[in-house]
Amino acid sequence: MSVATTHPGEHHEHHPSGILRWLTTTNHKDIGTMYLTFALIMFFVGGIMILAVRAELFQPGLQLMQPEFFNQLIGVHALVMIFAALMPAATGFANWMLPLMIGAPDMALPRLNNWGFWLLPPAAILLTLPFTLALFGIGDGAIATGWTFYAPLSVQGGIGVDFAIFAVHILGVSSIMGSINIIVTIFNLRAPGMTMMKLPLFAWGWLITAFLLIATIPVLAGAVTMLLTDRHFGTHFFNAAGGGDPILFQHLFWFFGHPEVYILLLPVWGLMPHVLSTFSRKPTYGYTAQVYSFIAIGVLSVIVWAHHFFTVGMPVPALIYFMFSTMSISLPLAVLFFCWIATMWRGAMSFETPMLFALGFIVLFGMAGLTGLVLADVAADAQYHHSYFVVAHFHYALFAGGIMGVMTGVYYWLPKWTGHMYSETLGKWHFWLTVVSFNLTFMPQFFLGLAGMPRRIPDYALQFAEFNAISTVGAFILGFSQLLFAYNIWRCVKGGEKAKDQVWESAEGLEWQLPSPPPYHSWETQPEIK
């Protein structure tokens, strides 16, 4: 069915063209496109940084760079990938799809929405500017503490730490504005008749994400503010001489940092049931169970933070509490896995690119969950803490979970956004190259970690050489495979086979009732949900 969505004579049909259109836009589709484009660019920026790191780690010994620069690349890689690639990609999905999916005319606060996006480029510049300044002899490069800013290293660090602190402040403002907008849109702009328990699961996933952002981003802002005053204004928050404690920083940071993992994953978990149900040609299994699992994971995520520093010397009762609360997250997560698999059970499945990525996601993200249980065990973590086992674990969570989830969404919705089909052949090549080279990169890192190789060290003992060489080869294949992804998107934007309104034959939801691509303003007259 095609719904009339434009109203001739509406006063806001005209908008500036050229660059001004993008600088001034209040349209959720324009803003979503900017978020997604920015995320893709920063995905490559962060990727190039880590390829330099992997090149250095190809062989033992220092080959290409000094340890200081190595540390800068590692920290900025993480900050870029988390804050400038993965989070903006998810926010881009929300901007593009939420109004279409819930029958809203736009996001609830459109100018705030535009501000949320335009805060990102200044923050990205602040984050990476110190690299350039160092070339001109100003400062000693970017933040070299890793993305976690741990005191006292970050208190002693150079100008790069200040740049990163303000980058995080600005990114935080952006996230909070985006979250407020998403919450308000979901609460206030749903189509008449769409009760909360008829909300698409993608919207539920993002709703919980937005609550988590509002609860935790300000705490990170407070923590880095204390860091700033410790650095420049003589306070002693993280200095024992004045009665403070470096471990206080770890508590504050991970009160944000652990929920951040779910902030990166919940939008993807919300998207999965849509894709799995479409390509299994069956309704989503366990809608209610998934909603309650999202809520349970959201609540649990803010009370488990100290498992990131079990080895710091906490009292035993604290260790036990954080161990069991962490492990309890696997219960609602297992419910989600069960629902995903049950949705496919006895379905008439087909394997288009989005479905391939969804399946890859389930298998590989499952490994992240299982290795997470190992790290949640206090005794085992004493062995694996700060080793490559951790690096492998969180890349299974955030690349196979987060980024492959985002790729699932991109392939699933690209025809709706552009009005063209992407190349299925290129998509399949992209999937198989990604999934094989991803495992080639990160599977050896589990073994390196088990064998005792510490993370964030540019040199290593000779017995780690083979696995490191394999991992580097995998990383380069993984990195270059992503050019296929970018090319496929480019092709699809430029032209190709025309996409139907109902792009996928058994997909359900309001978004498929709109033309592909949807008109500039959609659902100005809201659909009625029966």
Place this chain on the structure above:
Amino acid sequence: MTTSAAQTAHSHHYFVPQPSIYPFILSGGMFLLALGFILKMNGFAPGPWVMIAGAAVIIYVLFGWFGKVIAESQGGDYRAWEDKSFRYGMIWFIASEVMFFAAFFGALYYVRIISVPELGNMVAEHGVTLYPGFTGAWPSSGPKGPEFTPMGAWGIPAINTALLLSSGVTVTWAHWALLKNNRLHLNLGLAATVLLGFIFLGFQAYEYYHAYTELGLTLGAGAYGATFFMLTGFHGFHVTLGAIMLTVILLRCLKGHFDSERHFAFEGVAWYWHFVDVVWLLLFVLVYWL
């Protein structure tokens, strides 16, 4: 909620504003402000000038953007449906502010309950004497911190508590007057609130001066000084913002804006003022008194 949404949804199209350059310029201003601050802290001469440029851009945008919003509001673009969006938005913005203060209250809890006592009990717990003679009693500037006198609760802070609580009453008086279309009481109540807010800030400034010049209580006075100034300082900053916002609302009231039905801006600022009030009560009990 769904039924009411259904009713409003059909009465008119949701207001989607025209394209606007203000958000982009505001981001640029924030970039300059941050860059200038970084340069200043690290001793680069252009720092303060870049900061001033950034602040000027931000102030320009605040006038332009809010001016536009006020014009749209007066022009009747916002009705019940949009009004509800603003209310939800303000509620969740204040929620994020609550969490910002929670970080600093968390730090206060941590230094008082965990780190300072642990440093004082080094002998008993770990069998070493790192800081002989340091007992870990609160208030403390830590084992190596400077001598200082903590701020008493029953002088200026108690007066300030009375001032802020009174201002909570006067803003409610103004609100009731607005609901009853009593413009005189509305303006009087708001003016009293603004006045109380600025008197509070004056006392706070005097208290800081007293702390720095006579008590030896500075940002550098260890755990106590850091938590004291960061908590009361960010609170004072929020009171300043609140008082400025109240002043704007007062000026709008004097121009005849708002009626008993539509006055989100008034209520949003009043909510913010009550939030600042509650934070102060926590500060008074946890920072000054206990």
